[in-house]
Amino acid sequence: MVVDQTSDAGVDRIFHALADGTRRDILAFAVGGRYSVSELAKRYPMSFAAVQKHVAVLEGAGLITKERRGRERLVRTDVDTVQKARVLLDGIEELWRVRVDRIDDLLATEKRITGGER
Numbered sequence: 001m002v003v004d005q006t007s008d009a010g011v012d013r014i015f016h017a018l019a020d021g022t023r024r025d026i027l028a029f030a031v032g033g034r035y036s037v038s039e040l041a042k043r044y045p046m047s048f049a050a051v052q053k054h055v056a057v058l059e060g061a062g063l064i065t066k067e068r069r070g071r072e073r074l075v076r077t078d079v080d081t082v083q084k085a086r087v088l089l090d091g092i093e094e095l096w097r098v099r100v101d102r103i104d105d106l107l108a109t110e111k112r113i114t115g116g117e118r
Contacts, residue, residue: 010062014085017061022046023054027063027077034067034074 017023026040041051055075058064062081066073 011088013061014063014081017057017063018085020054020057022051023058023063026051026054026075027058027082030064030075030077031079034069034076036072036074038072040075 018027022044025043029035029040029043037052037055038048040055041048044051055064055066059066059075063078064075065078066075068074
């Protein structure tokens with residue numbers, strides 16, 4: 001399934017990145033500004049290296065961007081990529097809503113045909 005210009009592999013990377021609670025938390029926190037990986041690491045009961053790996057997964061999926069400011073690399077959420085994930089999920093939800101509506105219609109038709117008894 002393709003969202004805009006995002007390949008299937010790109011979509012897979014996005015949802016793999018979103019599958020982890022720490023990465024979702026980093027993503028949500030980084031919407032509010034730009035933070036160094038060191039600042040992010042202070043928020044979690046794990047090593048700096050572990051947080052750095054989470055950030056790398058998010059960056060690889062395009063969900064965050066890094067910008068160099070002096071010696072620091074500042075992280076911020078890429079809202080456009082988050083929007084792509086939302087659009088994809090909205091499309092999947094719509095598919096299921098249509099299917100559920102069809103099932104409801106079929107059941108209502110069967111009930112009218114059979115007089116409500118099974």
